[in-house]
Amino acid sequence: MSSTQEALGTVRQVGPTRAWPRLRLAPWMVSWLQVGPLALILFVLFALPTTLFLVVSFFDYDRTGIYPAFMLDNYADLVNSPATIRVYLSSMKFAVIVWAITLFVGFNVAYFLVFHVRSNTVRMVFFLLCAIPFWTSGIIRTIAWIPFLGRNGAFNQALMGAGITDAPLQFLLFSDFSVIVAYVHLFTLLMIGPIANSLAKIDPALIEAARDAGGSRWQVMVNVVIPLSKTGIVLGSVLVFTQVMGDYFVVKAMSGGQSASIVSALSTEIQAMQYPPAAANAMVLVLFTAIMVAGMMRIVDVRKELVK
Amino acid sequence: MLAGPSRTIGGTDRRPWTFYALGALFFGYMVFLYGPMAAIYVLSFQGENGGVTFPMTGFSLVWFADIVKPGQMANVPDSFGRSMALAAIVSVITTVVAVAAGLAFRRPFPGSGAVFYLAVASLVMPSLLVGFGIGLGFRLFDWKASLFTSGLGAQLTWTLPFGVLAMFAVVNRFNRSWEEAATDLGASPWQRLRHVTLPILMPGIIGVAMGAFTLSYDEYARTTLTIGQKNTLPLEIYALISSATSPMLFAIGTVTTGLSFLIIGVTVTLILRMQRRRAAATLKVG
Numbered sequence: 001m002s003s004t005q006e007a008l009g010t011v012r013q014v015g016p017t018r019a020w021p022r023l024r025l026a027p028w029m030v031s032w033l034q035v036g037p038l039a040l041i042l043f044v045l046f047a048l049p050t051t052l053f054l055v056v057s058f059f060d061y062d063r064t065g066i067y068p069a070f071m072l073d074n075y076a077d078l079v080n081s082p083a084t085i086r087v088y089l090s091s092m093k094f095a096v097i098v099w100a101i102t103l104f105v106g107f108n109v110a111y112f113l114v115f116h117v118r119s120n121t122v123r124m125v126f127f128l129l130c131a132i133p134f135w136t137s138g139i140i141r142t143i144a145w146i147p148f149l150g151r152n153g154a155f156n157q158a159l160m161g162a163g164i165t166d167a168p169l170q171f172l173l174f175s176d177f178s179v180i181v182a183y184v185h186l187f188t189l190l191m192i193g194p195i196a197n198s199l200a201k202i203d204p205a206l207i208e209a210a211r212d213a214g215g216s217r218w219q220v221m222v223n224v225v226i227p228l229s230k231t232g233i234v235l236g237s238v239l240v241f242t243q244v245m246g247d248y249f250v251v252k253a254m255s256g257g258q259s260a261s262i263v264s265a266l267s268t269e270i271q272a273m274q275y276p277p278a279a280a281n282a283m284v285l286v287l288f289t290a291i292m293v294a295g296m297m298r299i300v301d302v303r304k305e306l307v308k
Numbered sequence: 309m310l311a312g313p314s315r316t317i318g319g320t321d322r323r324p325w326t327f328y329a330l331g332a333l334f335f336g337y338m339v340f341l342y343g344p345m346a347a348i349y350v351l352s353f354q355g356e357n358g359g360v361t362f363p364m365t366g367f368s369l370v371w372f373a374d375i376v377k378p379g380q381m382a383n384v385p386d387s388f389g390r391s392m393a394l395a396a397i398v399s400v401i402t403t404v405v406a407v408a409a410g411l412a413f414r415r416p417f418p419g420s421g422a423v424f425y426l427a428v429a430s431l432v433m434p435s436l437l438v439g440f441g442i443g444l445g446f447r448l449f450d451w452k453a454s455l456f457t458s459g460l461g462a463q464l465t466w467t468l469p470f471g472v473l474a475m476f477a478v479v480n481r482f483n484r485s486w487e488e489a490a491t492d493l494g495a496s497p498w499q500r501l502r503h504v505t506l507p508i509l510m511p512g513i514i515g516v517a518m519g520a521f522t523l524s525y526d527e528y529a530r531t532t533l534t535i536g537q538k539n540t541l542p543l544e545i546y547a548l549i550s551s552a553t554s555p556m557l558f559a560i561g562t563v564t565t566g567l568s569f570l571i572i573g574v575t576v577t578l579i580l581r582m583q584r585r586r587a588a589a590t591l592k593v594g
Contacts, residue, residue, distance in 0.1 A: 027415055034412035037405045038468060039423045045461040046430040049441025056444060109337055112330035116323075126334070128572060133341050135568030137526050139545050140561040143553075144344040147351055147361045154347050154362060185341065197477050217326060235473075238432060246434025248529045253549070263436045263529070270440060270533065279444075282437045293432050303424050 050286070057279035066275050074280035083265070084281075088288070091262050094176075094251075095244040098183040102240050105184070106191025107233065111225070113192075114199040115207075127196075134189055142182045142253055149173040149181070174256025182254045187243050191236035198232030199225070230300045238293050245289055345565070352558035360553045371559035384560065387544040394455060394463070394540060395524040401460075402467040402520035407513055410475025411505070431469035435529035438465050443533040458534035463527050467520040474519060478512030511579045518575060 025033070060069040078084050109130070117123045133141060148154050149172040156168040171177055202225065210220045226233075251261040262285050269278035347362075355366025375384045413420060430438070439462045446453045453459070482505075490504040506513070528542040535543060541560075548557060 028417040031412040031415060031417035031420070034408040035417070035420070035423055038409040038472065039419075039426065041405065041461075041464055041468060042423075042426045042430050045442060046433070046438065046465045047426065049438065049445050050433070052445050052448070053437070053441045105333070105337055108330055108333050112327075112334045116327045116330055124576070128576070129338060130341070132565070132568055132572065133345055135522055135526075135572075136345070136561050136564045137528075137542050137545055139528065139542055139549065140348065140557060140564070141345070143549060143557065144348040144561065148344040148347045150361050152362050154343070157362065185344070188337070188341075201480075217324075242432040242434065246436065246529070248436050249546070263434055266440075267436060275444065278440065282434075282440060285434055286437060289432060289434065290429070293428075297428075302428075303421065 053279040053282055056275055057283045059276040059279075061274060061276045074277045075284070077277060078280055078284060084284075087260050087262050087265055090259050091245055091247075094179060094183065094247075095241050097180055098187065098244050099237060099240050101180070101184050102188045102191045103233065103237065106188050106236060107195050107229075109188075110192050110196035110199055110232075114196055115204075130189055130192055133185075138186055139249060139253075141186060142250055145178060145182055145185070145254065146173065149178055174254065176255070176259070178254045179251055179259065182250045183244055183247070186250070187240045190239040190243065194235040194239070195229055195232035198229040202228045231302055234296055234300050234302055238296050241292060241296070242289055245285070245292075345561075348558040348561045349565070351555055352562040354555040354558075358555065360555055360558070371555040372563070374554070374556040375559055375563065384541070384544060387539045387541045390455060390538060391525055391541040394460065395521045397456070397460060398463050398467050398524035399517050399521040401464060402471045403513060403517040406468060406471030406475050406516055406520075407506075407509070409472050410479050413472075413476065414479055427469040427472050430465045431473075433465075435466065435527075436533065438462055439530045439533035446534070452536060453534050454536040455538055455540070459531050459536070459540075462530040462534040463524050466527060466530055467523045470523060471516045471520055474516045475512070478509055478516070481512075482509060511582060514575060514579060518571075 056066065057074055058070045058072070060067045060071060060073075113123055113126055117126060146153075150156070151168045151170070151173070153168075153173070155172065156165075159165045160168065206228070207220055207224060210224045215223065246263055247261050248263045248267065251259050252264050262281075266278055266281045266285070269275075269281065350364070351358075351360065351362070352371055353367050353369070354360075354364055354371060356368050356370050358365035409423075413424070442458050442462050443453060446458050451457070486504055486508060487500055490500040495504065526542060527540075528546065531540055532543060532546075539547065545557060545560065548554075
């Protein structure tokens with residue numbers, strides 16, 4: 001029986017003949033019918049608007065409106081401003097630190113859940129425990145750190161109560177520290193999910209074989225587990241990285257006005273209706289993010305790994 | 309979620325030291341995750357004259373009452389209703405479109421790479437910029453931005469790529485011989501989809517629907533420039549933070565978490581029951 005070919009879209013008629021003539025579609029046409037809505041929605045709502053602000057970024061503007069033009073002044077202003085460099089550097093710093101922490105925690109938590117937890121039910125409960133805070137608004141989860149880290153906050157009280165410190169620690173809140181803590185709190189799950197998915201696909205027999213062949217724990221980890229979970233690592237890294245670069249709220253709320261994020265600077269321009277410079281700013285951020293993401297995706301062909 | 313045979317290494321009763329080390333890390337992560345949440349749950353019962361920080365000045369439920377009290381600067385119940393309605397619509401559209409796309413990607417087709425990278429680009433695009441682009445477009449054509457047009461569209465650019473990625477994971481675990489068997493037994497493509505493919509994928513599909521609902525319900529940056537006049541709950545919360553902070557915000561957090569536990573409880577029960585029924589059916593057949 002050539003059942004495989006038939007499963008791919010065209011089907012031999014077995015039952016009673018139908019009232020209407022059967023429509024036979026090529027497999028690729030079926031695929032396009034299925035993927036069409038997705039492609040259409042993303043094209044109209046994502047590709048077109050992005051093209052639009054690419055165009056607007058070359059426009060001229062003054063206090064009353066924006067005017068079609070082709071000028072590079074918006075970009076020149078942006079690149080020549082020291083504030084731009086500063087805010088990109090600061091965002092990059094946060095992105096790298098948060099990426100390293102979420103990768104370490106996310107990978108190890110995912111490894112624990114997939115390989116060490118023996119009962120499927122316990123694993124499911126643990127996964128849900130990781131996911132439940134995600135259901136509370138990110139804004140509320142961010143400001144939840146304020147009573148926790150503040151001068152009279154729960155953390156300082158606990159430290160002083162335990163006699164570890166005499167006076168409340170000041171650096172905990174409205175600092176780079178609190179920004180990073182909030183990011184890690186918000187985004188670690190984005191690492192755990194894809195990595196756990198990759199780890200779950202690894203055949204345990206492979207790991208046993210490596211152990212039997214005399215590999216130490218560390219060697220098995222470096223030579224077997226990590227290479228096989230690359231897809232999840234890259235996907236998680238891309239998600240965390242882009243979330244930090246695109247952050248709008250956390251830096252604003254948690255740095256106490258000491259740092260700005262790229263997007264919060266941009267939103268100030270949008271609120272002032274200065275669309276062309278805002279669009280130029282947006283284009284630079286998009287290009288920057290795209291280059292970083294493309295670089296990460298080069299490490300592993302995420303598409304091939306995901307679809308196979 | 310990651311159901312299947314036990315994946316534990318070894319399988320002997322003695323745990324390696326790494327188990328304890330990673331277990332400690334997991335426990336630490338849980339404390340980190342729930343510590344500040346616990347602080348807001350406690351503070352939502354703050355006394356009437358208390359503020360947003362410790363110490364507690366008493367115990368009261370006024371902040372919960374505040375949520376529903378009319379005549380406040382923010383209308384939380386209405387915005388909550390709008391958020392729920394929007395999240396429900398986003399969730400339905402995302403599920404249908406993402407499941408269809410997930411099925412499509414199971415075989416190669418011309419343009420599949422382009423569609424895939426379009427989805428990835430949409431996913432990694434800084435959120436506010438998507439809203440900016442859509443808002444700009446609406447302004448250009450003099451359309452009125454509103455919750456269920458531009459707001460809905462902006463959210464789909466976020467939930468759809470997530471849904472598609474999740475569907476990849478779901479269809480990857482799907483054994484195609486089930487479909488082949490259905491075809492061999494004379495099922496039409498529609499019957500095969502309706503009675504074989506979709507039921508087997510159902511737990512994953514429910515996961516996609518829930519994920520999309522959550523992402524939409526919590527979405528802030530994409531919605532803010534596309535929403536028009538009426539706020540969703542996250543925007544309302546944001547407005548509240550900018551104007552005046554009161555423990556009412558924490559009360560909202562507590563209520564949200566309570567609702568989440570309820571929704572998760574119901575969903576998990578559904579999935580477990582589905583799995584049990586399926587296991588029973590397999591036993592009968594086997």
